[in-house]
Amino acid sequence: MPEADKPGLPAPEEDLVLLREAAKQAGAIAMGYFGKDPQVWIKAGTSPVSEADYAADKFLRETLLKARPDYGWLSEETADDRSRLAARRTFVVDPIDGTRAFLAGNSTWCVSVAVVEQGRSLAGVLDCPAKGEVFWTSHGTGAFLDGKRLAVRAPGPQPEIAGPKALVDRLEPDLLARTQRVDYVPSLAYRLAMIADGRIDASFVKPDSHDWDLAAAALILEEAGGSLLDATGRIPPFAGERIRHGALIAGSGELLAELAAVIAQPEGAATHS
Secondary structure (H helix, E strand, C coil), X not given: CCHHHCCCCCCHHHHHHHHHHXXXXXXXXXXXXXCCXXXXXXXXXXXXXXXXXXXXXXXXXXXXXXXXXXXXXXXXXXXXXXXXHHCCEEEEEEEEECHHHHHCCCCCCXXXXXXXXXXXXXXXXXXXXXXXXXXXXXXXXXXXXXXXXXXXXXXXXXXXXXXXXXXXXXXXXXXXHHCEECCCCXXXXXXXXXXXXXXXXXXXXXXXXXXXXXXXXHHHHHHCCCEEECCCCCCCCCCCCCCECCCEEEECHHHHHHHHHHHHCCCCCCCCC
């Protein structure tokens, strides 16, 4: 019997209702600081965090764990409590994915919340209040943007590919010549949602992304017909002991195989300028 069907666990759709409302309110909290020069600190050497991140994180932690006290908690802005590993389900949260964009007054940031069980996302929401967009999904039900069902697009002869130049430049020469490079998207979660929505075709993800960047967006992409894969061709697991990832690829169809060939190469092999 799947874990989601066992007695005592809510259906993923029930968790989705909880996530959507919590993300909406957290987005409203963040918007209260947007464009208003919030206090900022630097963590891990170069990464900024603001009082808006902390306020949204506090709200989400208190609200979600009050509703599901037996779930684990993993968030970018909360010290990792390894006791979460004993929980059957875990909330995986980035209160503001794209903090640099947020601080610069750029609208491309979102509240990212997901429920994960046995390494796989069951429900996920990206609430993007500065853009007025909300992406959501639960396992097996499809992915949606403001009520419109999402679907990846079939890549054409000139695919639009996002991600670090160093990885894009390693594409097979003919494909590289035809590729339309996508301008930098400051929120990784939003970039994956753009693939799910058919706005772009694919993306590389540079090494060192974290579960909170990916857990909600990966399920949105999967439910729209795409995939997020690691260098072994597998869907990366979330909310386990390791929460940091190597290079990843996102997209669909034959184009995904072309990207897979790049990250399967040893770093520095067969680069193209």
